[in-house]
Amino acid sequence: MKVVYKVWLDRDGKAFGEGPFKLLKLIEKTGSLHRAAMEMKMSYRKAWLTIHSIEGKLGFPLLDKHVGGRSGGGSTITAAGTAFMKQYEGFRSDVRESLEEIYQKHFG
Amino acid sequence: MKVVYKVWLDRDGKAFGEGPFKLLKLIEKTGSLHRAAMEMKMSYRKAWLTIHSIEGKLGFPLLDKHVGGRSGGGSTITAAGTAFMKQYEGFRSDVRESLEEIYQKHFG
Numbered sequence: 001m002k003v004v005y006k007v008w009l010d011r012d013g014k015a016f017g018e019g020p021f022k023l024l025k026l027i028e029k030t031g032s033l034h035r036a037a038m039e040m041k042m043s044y045r046k047a048w049l050t051i052h053s054i055e056g057k058l059g060f061p062l063l064d065k066h067v068g069g070r071s072g073g074g075s076t077i078t079a080a081g082t083a084f085m086k087q088y089e090g091f092r093s094d095v096r097e098s099l100e101e102i103y104q105k106h107f108g
Numbered sequence: 109m110k111v112v113y114k115v116w117l118d119r120d121g122k123a124f125g126e127g128p129f130k131l132l133k134l135i136e137k138t139g140s141l142h143r144a145a146m147e148m149k150m151s152y153r154k155a156w157l158t159i160h161s162i163e164g165k166l167g168f169p170l171l172d173k174h175v176g177g178r179s180g181g182g183s184t185i186t187a188a189g190t191a192f193m194k195q196y197e198g199f200r201s202d203v204r205e206s207l208e209e210i211y212q213k214h215f216g
Contacts, residue, residue: 106199
């Protein structure tokens with residue numbers, strides 16, 4: 001047996017969790033919301049709406065959009081977005097460790 | 109903002125979690141799988157299948173079924189079932205406390 005879980009941040013509905021975190025990591029890696037959405041097999045529209053909804057719930061912008069230029073434009077994560085991702089990474093890592101410990105304590 | 113979660117025990121698929129726990133608590137209270145299912149607005153068939161599947165995954169019986177008699181029969185929780193419920197209660201209480209603490213540490 002093992003413990004399985006879903007944990008997310010909520011503000012009047014889901015605000016942030018594993019899906020959005022993976023999307024942001026892919027935007028960070030690819031420099032593009034379009035490519036990140038493709039890698040997640042998500043429509044660009046859905047990815048954009050996800051980011052937009054999270055920005056509304058968090059109260060700060062996550063993406064800087066660059067239009068045109070030699071690279072053809074793209075998206076980078078804002079400083080506030082990067083800081084939030086680090087915060088969330090610490091949170092999820094503590095959650096993982098703690099749930100495993102609690103499971104072992106009671107059922108191990 | 110707040111943290112929201114679903115945590116369950118898994119053995120080749122969901123083995124036990126909040127829904128089954130509530131069902132067992134209601135069986136304990138009402139002495140009847142039928143009445144417990146009704147209180148959860150669940151069909152008797154679904155409640156029975158749920159219990160049956162959990163028993164298979166845990167490897168021990170949860171219910172003693174009493175047929176007929178002055179009380180018209182009913183179900184009581186086995187000793188192993190009661191012990192498991194206590195174990196799960198300790199687990200879920202630690203999970204609740206720990207996730208709240210971790211949330212406060214990172215986002216409080």
